[in-house]
Amino acid sequence: MDLLITLDKVPLNVPVKIVSIKSEFSNKKRLTELGFTENCEIIPVHISPLGDPTAYCIRGTIIALRKEDAENIIIMPKEV
Amino acid sequence: MDKKIFTVALVGNPNTGKSTVFNALTGLKQHTGNWTGKTVGNAIGNFKYKDTAFDIVDLPGIYSINPTSPDEKEATDYLKENKPDVVVIVADATCLERNLILILQITELCHNVVLCVNLIDEAKRKNIYIDTKKLSYELGIDVISTNARNKKGLEKLKETIYKNTVKIFTKINSSENKIFKNKKDNYEKNLNSTISNAEKIYRLSVKTDCCYTCGIDRKIDNIVLSRKAGIPLMLLMLSIILWITIFGANYPSHALSTFFTFAEKKLADFFTYINMPAFIHGIFVDGIFRTLAWIVAVMLPPMAIFFPLFTFFEDLGLLPRIAFNLDKFFKNAKTHGKQVLTMCMGLGCNAAGVTACRIIDSPRERLIAIITNNFIPCNGRFPGIIAISSIFIAGTGVLASLKVSIVVLASIIFAIFITLIVSKILSSTILKGMPSSFILELPPYRKPELKKIIVRSIFDRTLFVLGRAVAVAAPIGAVIWILQNTFIGGNSVLSYLSDFLDPFAHIMGLDGVILAAFIIGIPANEIVIPLIIMFYLKNPSLVPFEDTKELSELLIANNWTIKTAVCTILFSLNHFPCSTTLLTIKKETGGLKWPAITFLIHTSVGIFICITANLFMSIFI
Ligand SMILES: Nc1nc2c(ncn2[C@@H]2O[C@H](COP(=O)(O)OP(=O)(O)OP(=O)(O)O)[C@@H](O)[C@H]2O)c(=O)[nH]1
Ligand SMILES: [Mg+2]
Numbered sequence: 001m002d003l004l005i006t007l008d009k010v011p012l013n014v015p016v017k018i019v020s021i022k023s024e025f026s027n028k029k030r031l032t033e034l035g036f037t038e039n040c041e042i043i044p045v046h047i048s049p050l051g052d053p054t055a056y057c058i059r060g061t062i063i064a065l066r067k068e069d070a071e072n073i074i075i076m077p078k079e080v
Numbered sequence: 081m082d083k084k085i086f087t088v089a090l091v092g093n094p095n096t097g098k099s100t101v102f103n104a105l106t107g108l109k110q111h112t113g114n115w116t117g118k119t120v121g122n123a124i125g126n127f128k129y130k131d132t133a134f135d136i137v138d139l140p141g142i143y144s145i146n147p148t149s150p151d152e153k154e155a156t157d158y159l160k161e162n163k164p165d166v167v168v169i170v171a172d173a174t175c176l177e178r179n180l181i182l183i184l185q186i187t188e189l190c191h192n193v194v195l196c197v198n199l200i201d202e203a204k205r206k207n208i209y210i211d212t213k214k215l216s217y218e219l220g221i222d223v224i225s226t227n228a229r230n231k232k233g234l235e236k237l238k239e240t241i242y243k244n245t246v247k248i249f250t251k252i253n254s255s256e257n258k259i260f261k262n263k264k265d266n267y268e269k270n271l272n273s274t275i276s277n278a279e280k281i282y283r284l285s286v287k288t289d290c291c292y293t294c295g296i297d298r299k300i301d302n303i304v305l306s307r308k309a310g311i312p313l314m315l316l317m318l319s320i321i322l323w324i325t326i327f328g329a330n331y332p333s334h335a336l337s338t339f340f341t342f343a344e345k346k347l348a349d350f351f352t353y354i355n356m357p358a359f360i361h362g363i364f365v366d367g368i369f370r371t372l373a374w375i376v377a378v379m380l381p382p383m384a385i386f387f388p389l390f391t392f393f394e395d396l397g398l399l400p401r402i403a404f405n406l407d408k409f410f411k412n413a414k415t416h417g418k419q420v421l422t423m424c425m426g427l428g429c430n431a432a433g434v435t436a437c438r439i440i441d442s443p444r445e446r447l448i449a450i451i452t453n454n455f456i457p458c459n460g461r462f463p464g465i466i467a468i469s470s471i472f473i474a475g476t477g478v479l480a481s482l483k484v485s486i487v488v489l490a491s492i493i494f495a496i497f498i499t500l501i502v503s504k505i506l507s508s509t510i511l512k513g514m515p516s517s518f519i520l521e522l523p524p525y526r527k528p529e530l531k532k533i534i535v536r537s538i539f540d541r542t543l544f545v546l547g548r549a550v551a552v553a554a555p556i557g558a559v560i561w562i563l564q565n566t567f568i569g570g571n572s573v574l575s576y577l578s579d580f581l582d583p584f585a586h587i588m589g590l591d592g593v594i595l596a597a598f599i600i601g602i603p604a605n606e607i608v609i610p611l612i613i614m615f616y617l618k619n620p621s622l623v624p625f626e627d628t629k630e631l632s633e634l635l636i637a638n639n640w641t642i643k644t645a646v647c648t649i650l651f652s653l654n655h656f657p658c659s660t661t662l663l664t665i666k667k668e669t670g671g672l673k674w675p676a677i678t679f680l681i682h683t684s685v686g687i688f689i690c691i692t693a694n695l696f697m698s699i700f701i
C-alpha cells in the first residue's frame with residue numbers, strides 16, 4: 001500500500017488530491033465542513049517557523065493544520 | 081392590523097463581514113476584526129425600511145449548522161429558538177465554493193433566506209466574477225452582492241429583506257419549521273451530497289482565473305510566516321507598538337499632569353476660600369481628585385495609544401498569523417492553537433480575553449485558556465509597569481523610552497512563558513488530556529480603516545476607561561482617604577492593614593502598602609499605582625508631583641529599591657485577576673469553582689515568583 005500517503009508528508013507547493021479522511025479521526029466532521037472532501041485539490045503553502053503547523057490552500061481558503069491532524073488525511077498525487 | 085416588527089438574522093462563515101453589514105445597516109458599532117472568531121455573542125440592533133421596522137441580530141460566524149464550539153452553538157441556537165423572519169447569509173465572494181456548503185445547509189432548513197455576497201470589491205480585485213442571477217436561480221433565493229465596508233449594495237439588501245417579509249404573509253400557512261430536525265447520523269451523509277451540490281453550483285455561477293497560491297498574500301506570508309523572519313518580525317512589531325505607546329504617551333501625560341497640578345491648587349484654594357471642613361477637603365481633593373488625576377494623566381495616555389495600534393494590526397490580519405507562528409509551543413503545552421488569539425485579546429482586557437475563549441471547541445483546552453488568560457498583562461497594567469520601569473530601570477535620556485519598551489516587551493515574553501508552563505502543568509494535572517487540534521483559517525491581508533480605528537478607540541477605550549475611573553476609582557479614592565484618616569488607638573485603619581501585611585510582603589520583596597494596594601485594587605488594575613502613592617502620601621499637605629522625578633523621590637523615601645521595583649512589576653504581572661475578569665470567568669464557566677481556582681493559581685504563582693526573585697536578587701545584588 002505505497003499509495004496511501006498522508007497530507008503531512010506532502011512537500012510545500014505540491015498540489016495533491018484528497019482521497020479520504022480516516023473515519024476514526026475526531027475532527028473529521030469539521031474538516032469535511034471546511035471542504036476537505038474526496039477529489040478536492042489541496043496545496044501546502046506555508047510551514048510555521050517552528051516546523052508545525054502547516055497552512056494549506058483548499059477551495060480558495062487558507063487553512064492551517066497541525067501535523068497530527070494532517071496525518072489523518074489520505075491523499076494521492078494529482079495526475080497531470 | 082398591528083405593525084409587526086420583523087426579525088432578521090445575519091449568519092455566515094466567520095470573517096465574511098457580518099458585523100460590518102450589521103453596523104452599516106444599524107449605524108451601531110459592533111466590533112469587527114480580520115480574523116475568524118471576532119464575534120462570540122449575539123448583538124441586536126434595528127433599522128427601518130419604508131416604514132417597516134426590523135430587528136436585526138449579528139451572530140458569531142459558523143462553518144456549518146452543526147456547531148462545534150460554544151460560539152457556533154450560540155449562533156445555531158439562535159436560529160433554532162428564535163426562528164427569525166428573514167435569514168440573511170453573508171458570504172465571502174472570494175471563497176464562495178466553501179461558503180456554499182453552509183449556504184445550502186441553511187436554505188434547506190430555513191424559510192426566507194437572502195444571500196448577501198459580500199467583499200465583492202476583493203473578488204473583483206482577484207478576478208473572480210460571480211453571476212448572481214445564475215446563483216439566485218440555482219439556489220432559489222434572492223442574491224445581492226455588497227461591499228459592506230464602503231456601504232455599496234446595502235439599499236438593495238434592505239429592499240430585498242423587505243420584499244422577503246411580504247412573502248411571509250403570502251405563505252403564512254407553510255410555516256412548519258424544518259430547522260434542525262435532521263439526525264446526527266444522517267448529517268454526515270447529507271454533508272457529502274451538499275458539498276458536491278456546492279461544487280456544481282460554484283462551477284455554474286463563478287468564473288475565475290485567480291491563482292490562489294501565487295497572489296500577493298502568499299508573497300507576504302512567505303516572509304511573515306517564514307522560518308528565518310517569522311518570529312523576529314513579530315517581536316519587532318510588538319516592540320514598535322510598545323515603543324510608540326511609551327514614547328507617544330510622554331507628551332500628553334506631561335501636559336495632563338501639569339494641568340491637574342494646577343487644577344488641584346485652584347480647587348484647594350477654592351475649598352479653603354469657602355471654608356470647607358477639612359475632611360470634605362480631604363475626601364475630594366486628596367482622595368477623589370488625586371486618584372482620578374493620576375489615572376487620567378498617567379494611565380490613560382498609554383492605553384489610548386496602545387489600543388488603536390493593536391487594532392490596526394488586528395484589522396491587517398496578523399493575529400491568526402501570530403497563532404500560526406507560535407502554535408508549536410502551545411501544542412507542546414498540550415493546549416489549543418487558538419489560545420494565542422485569546423491571549424492577544426487579553427492584552428487589551430483580560431475579561432474580553434476570557435470571553436474570547438468561546439472560540440475554543442474542546443472544554444478542557446478552553447478552561448486552560450480561561451484560567452491562564454490573566455497571566456497576560458492587560459492594558460490596565462501596562463502603564464504601571466511603564467511608570468515603575470521608567471523610574472528604576474530606564475533612567476532618563478534619549479534612550480529611556482526604548483529601555484522601558486524593552487522592559488515591557490520582556491514582561492510580555494515572560495508572561496507568555498508563564499502561561500505555557502502553567503498550561504502544561506494544568507494539562508498534566510487537573511485538566512489532563514491531549515491537545516485537540518489547530519484548525520485555523522488565515523484570512524487575507526486587509527487594509528485597516530484608520531478613521532474607524534481611531535473613532536472606535538476613542539469611544540471604546542478612552543471613554544470606557546474614563547467612565548470606569550469615575551465609577552470605580554473615585555469611590556475607592558474617597559474610601560481610602562477615609563480609612564487613612566480614621567484613627568483607632570493612634571493608628572489609621574489603613575496602617576493596620578499594611579502593618580499586618582508588611583512582614584509577609586517583605587518576603588516577597590514588596591512592602592505592606594504595595595500588597596494592600598493590590599488587594600484593594602481588585603476592582604480595577606489601573607488604580608493600584610495611584611493607591612500606592614496615596615498610601616505613601618500620609619501627610620496630605622505634601623506637594624503633588626508633576627513628573628516622575630517627584631514620584632521617584634516619594635518611592636525612594638519609602639525605601640523602594642530596584643528590588644522593590646522588580647518585585648512590584650512581577651507581582652503586577654502575576655496576581656489575582658481583577659473582579660471584572662473573575663465575574664466573567666464565573667459567567668463563562670457557570671459556577672464559582674473555576675474563578676476560585678483561577679484566583680488561587682494566580683495568587684500562588686505570583687507569591688512564588690516574587691519570593692524567588694527576591695531571594696535571587698538578595699543573593700546576587
Ligand atoms: N474590502 C472589504 N472588506 C470588508 C468588507 N466587509 C467586511 N470587510 C472587512 O472584513 C473583516 C471582517 O469583518 P467582520 O464584520 O468582523 O466579519 P464577521 O463576519 O463579523 O466575522 P466573525 O465575527 O469573526 O464571524 C473586517 O476587517 C472588515 O473591515 C467588504 O465588503 N469589503
Ligand atoms: Mg462579527
